[in-house]
Amino acid sequence: MSELLLLNGPNLGILGRREPEIYGTETLEDIERIVAREVAESGWKVVSRQYDCEGEMVRAVQDSYDAVGAIINPGALMIAGWSFRDALANYPRPWIEVHLSNVWARESFRHQSILGELASGVIFGLGAEGYRLAAQALLRRGVTG
Numbered sequence: 001m002s003e004l005l006l007l008n009g010p011n012l013g014i015l016g017r018r019e020p021e022i023y024g025t026e027t028l029e030d031i032e033r034i035v036a037r038e039v040a041e042s043g044w045k046v047v048s049r050q051y052d053c054e055g056e057m058v059r060a061v062q063d064s065y066d067a068v069g070a071i072i073n074p075g076a077l078m079i080a081g082w083s084f085r086d087a088l089a090n091y092p093r094p095w096i097e098v099h100l101s102n103v104w105a106r107e108s109f110r111h112q113s114i115l116g117e118l119a120s121g122v123i124f125g126l127g128a129e130g131y132r133l134a135a136q137a138l139l140r141r142g143v144t145g
């Protein structure tokens with residue numbers, strides 16, 4: 001069965017309890033359900049991983065070369081996760097960078113992503129809906145598996 005990687009970085013395992021006024025009340029499990037529902041008809045299986053450590057994020061990317069693609073919220077690794085960036089530079093599948101919050105409306109240190117230029121697309125500020133749209137975008141790219 002074709003697998004879609006859903007990869008969330010540091011501090012995203014506590015969604016629902018983490019600054020809900022910024023990140024919303026949905027938990028990571030809610031987001032997993034949203035994405036799984038979106039791709040179910042295409043027969044894709046969602047493989048969800050969340051890590052607080054950059055090395056584990058690197059390994060997750062390296063282990064997913066056979067996936068149909070990936071939806072990745074790198075958390076703060078967007079700002080300075082250089083080894084994670086190197087892993088993504090070699091990732092052979094399409095992937096979408098998602099951020100729940102509109103980082104442009106926040107502190108200036110969040111205004112750049114070192115990863116975005118490698119992504120097939122980037123979604124900011126739409127909350128959990130962003131993950132659903134990312135799944136749709138990957139489906140529409142005609143990614144087959």
Ligand code: DQA
Pocket residue numbers: 010011012073074075076077098099100101102103110
């Ligand atoms: C985030 C935005 C990042 O700046 C922050 O470090 C996060 C969450 C988001 O989803 O809005 O951990 O990626």
